[in-house]
Amino acid sequence: MSSTTMFIKNHPLLTYYTLVFVFSWGGILVVIGPGGILGTKEISKVMLPIVYLAPLVGPGVAGILSTALIDGRAGLGELLSRLRRWRVGARWYAVALLTAPILMTAILFALSLTSPVFLPAIVTSNDRAGLLLSGTVMGLAVGFFEELGWTGFAVPRWRVRHGVLATGLFMGFIWGAWHFPLFSGSARSSEGVAPILFLAVLLFSWLPAYRVLMVWVYERTASPLVVMLMHAPLAAIQLILLPPAISAVGLVTFDLVFAAALWIVVAAVVVVNRGQLSGQAVRTE
Numbered sequence: 193m194s195s196t197t198m199f200i201k202n203h204p205l206l207t208y209y210t211l212v213f214v215f216s217w218g219g220i221l222v223v224i225g226p227g228g229i230l231g232t233k234e235i236s237k238v239m240l241p242i243v244y245l246a247p248l249v250g251p252g253v254a255g256i257l258s259t260a261l262i263d264g265r266a267g268l269g270e271l272l273s274r275l276r277r278w279r280v281g282a283r284w285y286a287v288a289l290l291t292a293p294i295l296m297t298a299i300l301f302a303l304s305l306t307s308p309v310f311l312p313a314i315v316t317s318n319d320r321a322g323l324l325l326s327g328t329v330m331g332l333a334v335g336f337f338e339e340l341g342w343t344g345f346a347v348p349r350w351r352v353r354h355g356v357l358a359t360g361l362f363m364g365f366i367w368g369a370w371h372f373p374l375f376s377g378s379a380r381s382s383e384g385v386a387p388i389l390f391l392a393v394l395l396f397s398w399l400p401a402y403r404v405l406m407v408w409v410y411e412r413t414a415s416p417l418v419v420m421l422m423h424a425p426l427a428a429i430q431l432i433l434l435p436p437a438i439s440a441v442g443l444v445t446f447d448l449v450f451a452a453a454l455w456i457v458v459a460a461v462v463v464v465n466r467g468q469l470s471g472q473a474v475r476t477e
Contacts, residue, residue, distance in 0.1 A: 197261075204262050204349050209366060211254035212341065219246030220373055231376030247374060248337050255341025271344050277415040284413050288422035291405065295453050296433050299446065309442055312433040323432055331428025335420040342367065343410055343419045351411070356469035357462075360407040364400025371395055382440035393444045393451075401454035402426060408461060408469045 200207045220228040223242050227233025235243055259267045303310035317323045342363065350359040375394050379387035410419050438446070462469060 200261050204258060205346060207261070208254055208258040208341070208345055208349075211257060212250050212370065215253055216247040216250030216370060217373060219250075229373045229376065231373070231378070231380055235377065243373065247370070248334060251339075251341030251370075252337040252344075253341075255345035258341075258345055274414065275340075275344065275416050277413070278417055280413040280415050280418055284409060284415075284418055285421065288409060288418050289425055291422070291457070292402070292426045293429055293433070295457070296429050296450060299449050299453060300433060300435070303446060303449070307442070309435055309438055310446070311435060313435055314432050316435070327428040327430075327432035328424075330431060331424035331426070334427035335422075335424035339416055339420040339423050343406070343416045347407055347410055351407075356407050356411050357404060360404030361400050363407065364403035365396060367403055368395035368399040371399070378440075385440045385444050390440055390444060393447050397447050398451035398454050401451055401458055404458050404469075405454070405461070411469065 217229055220243055223246075224233065224235065228235065228243060256268070256271075259271055263270070297312060300310050300312045314320055314323055346363060347359060350362060354362065372391070372395065375391060378394075379390045382390040406419050406422055409422055410416070413419075434446075435442075
């Protein structure tokens, strides 16, 4: 066995995250250049799909490749077996599908009492059917490709040495950093908010909290499919609910309130589970 193969097998998470950033950021870097990562270059409509496509497929492709390199055909078969687990109980589907939409809708309507700019996009849109369709398609694609790697590969390996909370926090902050190229351009035009504060809130306020909940759901269901469905509405509602004309100050305000709500949910889950997020996973037949 070569030294490279040994290194890969001994450092599966380092291998995986290296591949994630190489595939996701590397695609942007090669085609657009450093400005595409740092947000200092205007992205044309022709190149815009690359900015979103490269990050989209990165985690999933890295997960499949890492599984093949480290666990071989047997590992790929085991991953496929976990992806087929769907008999986990209706309550877990409810948690997965409703947590983000209910919280975001409630927060936006509450904030809309202070300013109509916070009214959900679906309320003010002239094409609600189109908005729902495009949001749903985007959400399902994002949920599948990202969680194929994040949950399909990384979570089980984090859990070997760390609890659910630590795993969610570690992954959440890496997940946030991975989103950097998608928001770096917006930070340049974040009038009224310092760019570093704007990025810190967008990337690290609510993503770690939501990832903790996703890891908890996986812990209880052992189903990457359910976590994919939990990720899907989170991505979909960014288009369906988030007001398109919201200012940088408004977006930061919303994200901070959303983060607070998610952390309250995390705390409630801890209390209900008597101080523990871990538990017996649901087994399929």
